[in-house]
Amino acid sequence: MVERNDPAPDPLTVLLKATADPTRRAILTLLAQEGPARVTDIAGRFDTSLNAVSKHIKVLENAGLVTRRTDWREHLIEVRLETLGEIDRWFAGLRSIWAQRLDALDDALALERDDDDDHD
Amino acid sequence: MVERNDPAPDPLTVLLKATADPTRRAILTLLAQEGPARVTDIAGRFDTSLNAVSKHIKVLENAGLVTRRTDWREHLIEVRLETLGEIDRWFAGLRSIWAQRLDALDDALALERDDDDDHD
DNA sequence: GTTTCGTTCAACCATACGGGTGAATAACCT
DNA sequence: AGGTTATTCACCCGTATGGTTGAACGAAAC
Known part of the structure; x- marks a missing residue:
């Protein structure tokens, strides 16, 4: 089987x-x-x-x-x-996911910095 | 062997x-x-x-x-x-080769057309 | 000092893959 | 009809690949 x-x-x-x-x-x-x-x-x-x-x-x-x-x-x-475009498109998607994550990280860091500035 | x-x-x-x-x-x-x-x-x-x-x-x-x-x-x-850029670069090279060939074809056709115009 | 944890190493198995040879197919050319 | 031509099909072979299980390693925690 x-x-x-x-x-x-x-x-x-x-x-x-x-x-x-x-x-x-x-x-x-x-x-x-x-x-x-x-x-x-x-x-x-x-x-x-x-x-x-x-x-x-x-x-x-x-x-x-x-x-x-x-x-x-x-x-x-x-x-x-x-047809190779299909591969390009997958690469682009992966890179965009990666960039998104970095942006989110940046935002998080910026927020922390603001916090720091606030109550320091 | x-x-x-x-x-x-x-x-x-x-x-x-x-x-x-x-x-x-x-x-x-x-x-x-x-x-x-x-x-x-x-x-x-x-x-x-x-x-x-x-x-x-x-x-x-x-x-x-x-x-x-x-x-x-x-x-x-x-x-x-x-690292994916290496693949991108190969694709680009291939596409450029392809484009060159098409250009050469275009030129050849244009030349033929000129020839026609010339001794007509 | 034994256990636990995160990871790799070592076998093993089944299947896929790349390559090779030889036969089959099917129209064209004598 | 018989031979040539262009390509695939059907097998066979050796190696690579992806997966599994079980053992090994080495420090950290108990």
Whole structure:
């Protein structure tokens, strides 16, 4: 009874995991530099097998970082950098939470200082 | 000939892998919200074991996302959001590469148009 | 001096991941 | 028809990862 029905990894995790691999990042860079390319052409630029690259591209596709335009057997892979915005947004949220806390701390300190000034 | 002498994982990969786990992101959020905390306190907020949280924190520490101030047995863990800037910078680089390519494309098209105008 | 506390270390387990090889698919080109 | 081309699919393999439990450490408190 394994009961692990977790086929719902949040998109942010999928995205970050996709970018966490050096080869995949290199693929993204290549696509950004040279525009849409076929799977085989991409694979030709790396020392890994075509098969491995195909799998990497599927991961990137699943994360929304690339799209595929299939002109029959030629699959044109295109980068979609907008997707990275999701990560940016998470960072921004985290930083805002952090800033809020610091502001609250500042307020608390200011209040203490006022108190001090008051009855000193 | 696997030639695996040294993993030498680049810092960006370490960083992205560290943020790619939901529990670790939750830990970062918690620290941003409530400030530095002890390992045990952090673990108390999750349904995983203290041990697992300890390991997560080590991963975050190794990535430079948190620092540890050990006051003997109490390890105060503090978030360091500046480290995320490294990821931001990689994104920016990628986007700039992308933009450059589009500019080059634009130029090429403009040149073609000029050519057309010229000898028409 | 024994207990308590906060944390890590050491095994161990199951699953995920990255990579490799070989077969399958499906249209185009002789 | 037979071969080439572009890509995925189906396995197999080694290692990494996240989790668990239990022991160890070392000072502080009793």
